[in-house]
Amino acid sequence: MSGPRMNTGRVLTVARTDLRQLYQAKDFWGPMVGLGALFFVVILTVLLLIVMRVEDAGIAQQIATTLEVLPQAAQDAVQGDSPTAQAGYALAVYLFAPVAIVVPLTISTAVGSSTIVGERERGTGEFLAHSPAPVREIYLGKLIASLAPGLLTVFVGFGIYSLIVNLLVGPEVGGWFFPTTQWWVLMLWFMPPVLGLTLSLVLRLSARVKSTAAAQQASGLISLPVILLAYTQSTGALYTGIGVSWLTGSIMWVSAAWALASGMQSVTRARLLGVADEQ
Numbered sequence: 001m002s003g004p005r006m007n008t009g010r011v012l013t014v015a016r017t018d019l020r021q022l023y024q025a026k027d028f029w030g031p032m033v034g035l036g037a038l039f040f041v042v043i044l045t046v047l048l049l050i051v052m053r054v055e056d057a058g059i060a061q062q063i064a065t066t067l068e069v070l071p072q073a074a075q076d077a078v079q080g081d082s083p084t085a086q087a088g089y090a091l092a093v094y095l096f097a098p099v100a101i102v103v104p105l106t107i108s109t110a111v112g113s114s115t116i117v118g119e120r121e122r123g124t125g126e127f128l129a130h131s132p133a134p135v136r137e138i139y140l141g142k143l144i145a146s147l148a149p150g151l152l153t154v155f156v157g158f159g160i161y162s163l164i165v166n167l168l169v170g171p172e173v174g175g176w177f178f179p180t181t182q183w184w185v186l187m188l189w190f191m192p193p194v195l196g197l198t199l200s201l202v203l204r205l206s207a208r209v210k211s212t213a214a215a216q217q218a219s220g221l222i223s224l225p226v227i228l229l230a231y232t233q234s235t236g237a238l239y240t241g242i243g244v245s246w247l248t249g250s251i252m253w254v255s256a257a258w259a260l261a262s263g264m265q266s267v268t269r270a271r272l273l274g275v276a277d278e279q
Contacts (some may be wrong), residue, residue, distance in 0.1 A: 006134075006136070006137060006140075007133070007137060010131075010132070010133040010137045010141070011133075011137045011140045011141045011144070012141070012144075013133075013141070014133065014137065014138055014140075014141025014142065014144075014145070015140075015141040015142075015144040015145045015148070017141075017145075018115060018141070018142065018145035018146075019145050019148060022111060022145070022149070028110075029149070032107045032110065032149070032153075035103060035106065035107070036103055036107070036153050036156075036157050039099045039103050039157075040099070040100075040103065040157040040158075040160055040161050041160055041161075041164065044092075044096060044099075044161060044164055044165075045164055045168070047091060048088055048091060048092065048164070048165070048168045048169060049168065051084060051087050051088050051091060052084055052085075052088050052168055052169065052172065054084050077093075078090050078093075079173040079174065079177065080172055080173045082172065084172070085169070085172035085173050088168065088169040088172060088173075089169055089173055089177075092165040092169055092178060093178070093180055093182075093183070096161070097183075097186065100154070100157065100158060100161070100186070100187065100191070101191065101194065103153060103157065104150040104151070104153040104154045104157070104191065104195060105150065105194065105195065105198055105226070107149050107150050107153050108146050108147060108149055108150030108153075108195055108198065108199055109198060109199070109202055111145070111146045111149050111150075112142075112143075112146035112199045112202040112203055112206060113202050113205065113206055114206065115142045115145060115146055115203065115206055116142060116203065116206040116267065135264070135267045136264045136267075138267055139203065139263070139264045139266075139267040140264075142203060142267070143196075143199060143200075143203060143260065146199050146202070146203065147195055147196065147199060150195045150199075151192070151195065154187060154191055154195075158179075158187055162178050162179055165178040166178050181242055182242050182245060185242055185245040185246060185249065186245055189245065189246065189249040190245055190248060190249040190252060193249065193252035193253040193255070193256035193257075194226065194252055194256075196256035196257075196259075196260055197226060197252060197255050197256040197259050197260075198226045199260075200256065200259035200260045200262075200263040201226070201259065201263075203263055203266065203267070204263050204266040208266065
């Protein structure tokens with residue numbers, strides 16, 4: 001028997017409320033912005049500048065030799081006529097892929113870990129528990145609020161990353177070349193379900209623990225296996241071809257859909273009130 005029809009307005013109200021509180025917590029999102037800038041901008045720019053500015057022939061040859069550690073398929077795809085150009089291409093396309101996965105996961109996990117238990121700590125859980133919104137609408141609102149910072153990091157960080165790569169490496173490899181097809185599939189097909197699957201686990205945890213500190217500590221342990229899986233798959237997909245990205249992405253979409261649907265049961269009005277910690 002199906003439940004009452006979902007009210008999108010109430011879902012978005014829950015999400016907007018959480019995002020407004022997050023926006024006002026500058027001591028929280030400030031370090032998160034710094035984290036994204038460090039990995040997507042600072043480290044990438046410094047490394048590419050160092051590689052692309054190498055003039056010593058011996059060092060350039062050593063850099064070219066390091067490309068031999070890549071699989072043959074990846075070596076064949078590397079563009080550029082000079083050793084430094086080839087190294088810059090390989091660095092941008094292959095070696096930084098895990099960063100695009102780990103940073104958004106870290107940010108969304110930090111938000112999601114406190115989204116439910118934080119209501120009890122702020123004393124707003126009672127208001128939310130007695131609101132007309134069904135628990136599944138509350139859950140979806142919390143999910144959207146947790147997903148939004150991670151997805152924003154993906155698209156903004158990815159855009160800045162692409163701009164830096166094309167400006168620094170593009171002139172040496174024949175023009176703007178990034179994002180590659182593998183990167184488009186990685187960002188638009190593989191990354192969203194990875195975020196969804198991770199947050200389904202984190203939201204369940206946030207509904208059960210008694211403090212934000214406990215939620216953050218435990219969510220790190222829960223999300224670590226997913227991060228490692230995403231790290232491995234993102235790297236392997238770029239090395240082995242686009243087919244792997246489509247396949248692993250499809251598996252992640254199915255897994256995320258199941259986990260998110262079953263995760264709705266973890267949010268109850270009693271838990272929002274802090275009077276139910278049982279399984």
